[in-house]
Amino acid sequence: RQAKKVIGVQDDLKLTVNAIKVLEARYLLKDENGNVIETPRQMFERTARYLALVDIFYEDDIYDKEGKQKERKIDVEEKPEFLSIWEFNMLKRAFTYFSKEGYMKVDFSYVLDSLKSKWDKIERVKNKFAEVMLHRKYVPNSPTLMNANTKLGQLSACFVLPVPDSIEGIFNAVKYAAMIHKSGGGTGFSFSRLRPKGDIVASTMGVASGPLSFMRVFDVATDVIKQGGKRRGANMGVLSVHHPDILEFITSKDSENKVLSNFNISVAVTDEFMDALLRDDYYPLRNPRNGEEVKRIKARQVWDLIITQAWKTGDPGVIFIDEVNRKHPVKHLGEIESTNPCGEQPLLPYESCNLGSINLSLFVENGKIKWDDLRDTVHTAVHFMDNVIDANNYPLPQVAEMTRRSRKIGLGVMGWAEMLIKLGIPYDSEEAVELAEKVMKFINEESHRASMKLAEKRGVFPAWEGSEWWKKGMKIRNATTTTIAPTGTISIIAGTSSSIEPLFAIAFIRRVLDGQELLEVNPLFEEIMKREGLYSEELMHKVAETGSVQHIDDVPENIKRLFRTAHDIDPVWHVRMQAAFQKYVDNAVSKTVNLRHDASISDVEDTYILAWKLKCKGITIYRDGSKNVQVIYKGTKT
Ligand code: UDP
16 A cells, blocks of 8 residues: 655655545645645644644743733734744734734734744644654644645634525625635535525515525535635535425435535434424424414425435435534534534534544554553644644634634544454444444543643633533633544545544455556455465455455455445444444534445435434435445445
């Protein structure tokens, strides 16, 4: 899996070929001619240094955590030699905010002088951040790696924007989304406040066109922006199950014309709805403009449509919105209506969140989990991510304000499937579910501890008073600390399995651009088969035909048991695993329950109901081959 030599990039970290390709295409800095001008090591060091600089603001002689509201002005025009222009601008930006809020005892020139005199300290923090990234024990979300110490400087993956019921408000949201996509972030929206199709428009005496028509505007805008951005702009569209246009919403992605292709859609399902469903009763649809009940409809009718559509196309997913709000630690700031695009991060309107993930596969040695190392990595990650909030160049002032009030961060994991394999535990087993709870409980508690330690020095998050933490008398720096992201790209960079997902294929054929075909085998499988003297290219090609080893006689039973893929694993275990992690995650879990092509509509229903019963915050399924365009193909013969 190692890239010996890839043209244009010097691999100084022994990364995989795929990691190098991804980094070269979109992460490593380039000059005006498009030539790569840094190595992977330099990328991580650039990121570590940029975030370490923030620590200077929290030195005792500089920082006033009580925040007494005194303004400090910036009287320094000239950038000192030892800082890059983007580092200098970042520090100026952060200083301006800290001053406005009264957190600074000193002027900006003093901060710069201190940076020089206390450089050893900054350097130590930088090394600590760099160490975890260089070993890929911890990797921040893509925008942090892409944009640290660059003009853009936008470091977060997740945003939620409000969509108010006015033309001006809607088109502001379109504009804001474009600005966020440009910087590599994804946006979530609730369209539940928009009046339904056919409703009155007083100013024009016309009729409203409804949420779906406006979602198409967002979709097209996303398409246009993605041409110039570093990554695909992704959107989440949420509609309340009580909205009069809900049926049209549920079927909105079921079309030949690839409508809303830049959206994941989710129905925000309430307890009221679920109760009606279980009683086989009717429930109300309400016009959000005035709250009036428009009509009552059979919950079963809506539910069946959700399930059938999910079976057909993968959309919609479901968000259990009341459960989300019950667990929300800053209820006094408002109610959550949407998540980010992949569902793992519920946020208030204008909130953003930076994510980062720990590579669990690296925390196994001689069949044992390295808990001490894991603890240290969690603490470093929380420190790093808290700094991201200060260093970030927010795309909008409203986002800057909301994000700094709750200071949410989302530490998650990747490489879970590989950790289990290294421990000899099958993914679909009681033991694995128990271990999931144990590992995530540990990470969650340690992340809270780390955030509380930060609070001692830096103070609690500004909206702490009135929060659930305040009610418990716990002083903490970040309203939330944990989130399980999909880690779509950073798991490739780290060279491990993504998020908490099982392996997708044990071996597969990757078609490369020039028409070449490359056989890729999971390295743990390769290692075990070689150790047992059972490895052959021919056998691996056979495995690659379907991606699964379950039907292959040459693979011993105990190895088969360990190497079950996403499709070999019964959906119940997918959901139980998601629920086990959710139990100890402040935010939410991004998980796709992968179903086999022959899964039935009632399999989908069982999955959604189980997720609800196990108190997941949401659920998404994907039935193999159910969409025309599938991102990853499992095998050569499916
Ligand atoms: N995201 C996005 N566009 C993309 C991939 C991701 O906007 O092409 C956002 C989206 O909000 C998603 C979040 O980033 O929920 C985290 O995704 P992932 O963990 O896959 O990102 P990575 O850091 O691995 O690139």
